Amino acid sequence: KQEVTQIPAALSVPEGENLVLNCSFTDSAIYNLQWFRQDPGKGLTSLLLIQSSQREQTSGRLNASLDKSSGRSTLYIAASQPGDSATYLCAVSIDDMRFGAGTRLTVKP
Amino acid sequence: GAVVSQHPSRVICKSGTSVKIECRSLDFQATTMFWYRQFPKQSLMLMATSNEGSKATYEQGVEKDKFLINHASLTLSTLTVTSAHPEDSSFYICSARDTGTTEAFFGQGTRLTVV
Numbered sequence: 001k002q003e004v005t006q007i008p009a010a011l012s013v014p015e016g017e018n019l020v021l022n023c024s025f026t027d028s029a030i031y032n033l034q035w036f037r038q039d040p041g042k043g044l045t046s047l048l049l050i051q052s053s054q055r056e057q058t059s060g061r062l063n064a065s066l067d068k069s070s071g072r073s074t075l076y077i078a079a080s081q082p083g084d085s086a087t088y089l090c091a092v093s094i095d096d097m098r099f100g101a102g103t104r105l106t107v108k109p
Numbered sequence: 110g111a112v113v114s115q116h117p118s119r120v121i122c123k124s125g126t127s128v129k130i131e132c133r134s135l136d137f138q139a140t141t142m143f144w145y146r147q148f149p150k151q152s153l154m155l156m157a158t159s160n161e162g163s164k165a166t167y168e169q170g171v172e173k174d175k176f177l178i179n180h181a182s183l184t185l186s187t188l189t190v191t192s193a194h195p196e197d198s199s200f201y202i203c204s205a206r207d208t209g210t211t212e213a214f215f216g217q218g219t220r221l222t223v224v
């Protein structure tokens with residue numbers, strides 16, 4: 001069974017800082033990896049989807065990389081803002097789709 | 110992107126009653142749907158995977174007689190929580206995968222409170 005791990009569990013940074021969130025998975029035979037944002041009490045917002053054949057995806061201040069062979073992905077957030085405060089989840093798809101436990105990010109003004 | 114509509118968004122029910130949650134793919138045919146449960150401050154845990162026309166595959170520890178999943182069409186899957194108890198109170202969310210693709214799209218989620 002695929003296991004997905006996210007480090008750190010929580011992160012607090014001052015506004016403007018660049019930061020990296022980490023995701024690792026045990027089975028490298030994935031279809032894709034997806035990063036989501038979840039605000040408290042809300043559903044999921046898809047941020048970036050990386051197909052298994054891709055190495056990275058970028059959207060605005062977000063950049064996600066994928067190293068399938070090592071079972072790792074990182075989400076890089078540039079110039080963080082208080083509005084980035086949320087829980088960030090990575091999910092890996094094979095036949096099913098499994099989530100990591102998330103990283104709770106707080107960006108302080 | 111493709112749209113998945115989940116209904117209701119919130120429901121409160123009495124202990125012992127049953128609740129049905131619907132998940133619809135609006136603009137694509139979903140051969141596979143996933144149901145997740147999320148307890149407060151925890152991540153999404155996969156409950157079951159359903160393929161259209163087949164019985165759902167449940168994860169270990171999920172009672173299939175309590176959480177009934179029906180995926181009778183390519184655009185609709187339902188999750189029925191039977192004989193609900195307060196400990197079933199949670200956030201339930203579905204996702205659907207289009208035929209021939211690997212990307213899954215998520216519903217808005219349903220917050221169930223059992224009193």
